[in-house]
Every structure is written in C-alpha cells, then in structure tokens.
Amino acid sequence: MLKDSKARDELEEILKEREYQAYYDDSKGLISIWWEKVKDWFADLLADLFPSFAPSSAAAGPILIGIIVIMIISLGVIAFFIFRNRKRNRMLHDHKPLQSMNEMNWSFQRHLSESQKHEANGEYTLATRHLFLALLLYFHEKEWLVARIWKTNWEYYDELRKVNQEWADQFYHLARLFDEVTYGKHNIQIEEFLQFRITAMKWLENSEEIREFGVERR
CATH class of the missing domain: 1.20.120 (Four Helix Bundle (Hemerythrin (Met), subunit A))
Structure with a gap:
C-alpha cells in the first residue's frame, strides 16, 4: 500500500516538472495554431465568396466551425463512396460468374x-x-x-x-x-x-x- 502511494506521489512530481509541462504546452500550442490557421483560411474564403460576410463578427466563429464540421463530414462521405465503388469495381475485374x-x-x-x-x-x-x-x-x-x-x-x-x-x-x-x-x-x-x-x-x-x-x- 505504501509502495503504491509512493509511486503515485512520484508520478505526480514528474508531471509537475517544467520539461513535461513545456512539452504539453508546446503540443497544445501547435494544435491551437493549426486550428486558427484553418479558421482564418475559411474566413478569407467566405469573405471572397460573400463580401457581406464579416469574419470579425460575433456570429462568424460558430458559422466557421459549423462549415468546417460539415466539410469534414462531406469529405468522409465522399471518401466512403469512392472506397466502396473501387471495391465493387475490383470485384467485377477479379471474379468469374460462371464457376463450372x-x-x-x-x-x-x-x-x-x-x-x-x-x-x-x-x-x-x-x-x-x-x-x-x-x-x-x-x-x-x-x-x-x-x-x-x-x-x-x-x-x-x-x-x-x-x-x-x-x-x-x-x-x-x-x-x-x-x-x-x-x-x-x-x-x-x-x-x-x-x-x-x-x-x-x-x-x-x-x-x-x-x-x-x-x-x-x-
């Protein structure tokens, strides 16, 4: 029991160390930077397509997030149908209907x-x-x-x-x-x-x- 408690305390100390926290912060920072770049790219695209769209407005954030989610889902659906069609076409090439x-x-x-x-x-x-x-x-x-x-x-x-x-x-x-x-x-x-x-x-x-x-x- 004492050994378990000591191991837990040591793990907590490791997690508190500056090097670990710095690595975590850097990873979190990279994700945030990537996400901001994606949102900025979509905001610029929408501004070009719809001049009345204001990226700085309060509603712009949820709109951008919604569009990004819809596009990700759409790409997933497209990829699914492409994969399924390729699989079906491969069957046409590989299998023979008359077996004997x-x-x-x-x-x-x-x-x-x-x-x-x-x-x-x-x-x-x-x-x-x-x-x-x-x-x-x-x-x-x-x-x-x-x-x-x-x-x-x-x-x-x-x-x-x-x-x-x-x-x-x-x-x-x-x-x-x-x-x-x-x-x-x-x-x-x-x-x-x-x-x-x-x-x-x-x-x-x-x-x-x-x-x-x-x-x-x-």
Whole structure:
C-alpha cells in the first residue's frame, strides 16, 4: 500500500516538472495554431465568396466551425463512396460468374426456372445467382457477348457496351449487385431482389423461348 502511494506521489512530481509541462504546452500550442490557421483560411474564403460576410463578427466563429464540421463530414462521405465503388469495381475485374462447365451448359431457361424455385423458397441469394446466369447466357445466345467460364463480369460489360451502351450500363449495375451477393457476403433482401428481377426480366420476358420452355412469366 505504501509502495503504491509512493509511486503515485512520484508520478505526480514528474508531471509537475517544467520539461513535461513545456512539452504539453508546446503540443497544445501547435494544435491551437493549426486550428486558427484553418479558421482564418475559411474566413478569407467566405469573405471572397460573400463580401457581406464579416469574419470579425460575433456570429462568424460558430458559422466557421459549423462549415468546417460539415466539410469534414462531406469529405468522409465522399471518401466512403469512392472506397466502396473501387471495391465493387475490383470485384467485377477479379471474379468469374460462371464457376463450372455445368453452369455453362445449362440453358438460360433452366437457370431462370431454378431462380424462380429459389425465390419461392425465400432463398434470394441463390435466386439472384441463377437469374444473373440466365441473363448472361441469354446474351450469349443472342451473340451480344461470348460467355466463358474464365471471363469476368468486367469483360462481359466491355463486350456488351460495343453492342449497346445503355444495355451495358444496366448490366453493370446488375453485375455489381450479383458480385456483392455472391462474393461480398451481402445478404440481399426481398426488396433488392425484386428490383434486380424487374431489370433482368426486361430482357428475358421478351424471349419466345421462355414460353416454349414453360417458365412462368411474372
């Protein structure tokens, strides 16, 4: 107990020493100087943009602080979306939607039928996968792209945009969600899946082969 009390007293003496206090004051001073420079820079910027703004007024301080906070939050949000988009695009470059020759050999009608079975069971991850593969193989059948098990969705997007840029853009958004669900462990909800299905079926429901195969049209 005495040892603990003695150690505490020694620590307090160290903290009171001039060298420590000087270091603390210097660090605090650097932060204050930096903060003042930031506020001065924003004040000058606002004065240039809005001549009626008076940096020396009593309301200027809170206004500057509010603007700085908003800008920091905005930069954080922008950085988040940039990071997320880069991650999504990397998935398009890295992952291959067709994982086996068995998936490749299925017809798009069979993948579509399989998707509907999983959807009826509430298995939206598998329903998304088979619906996307149905769309991919439908494009292959139409010769808008060439499906291969070694190709990535980015390569399919690049092929499709040579046929129709609008279709390619729609495919790009579907492919990003497909990759997030399949490889990014995104737990797709029914609302997302229904929107995914609506977009994909804009192509597939126009196919006569669907009726011939007996797949339900919704």
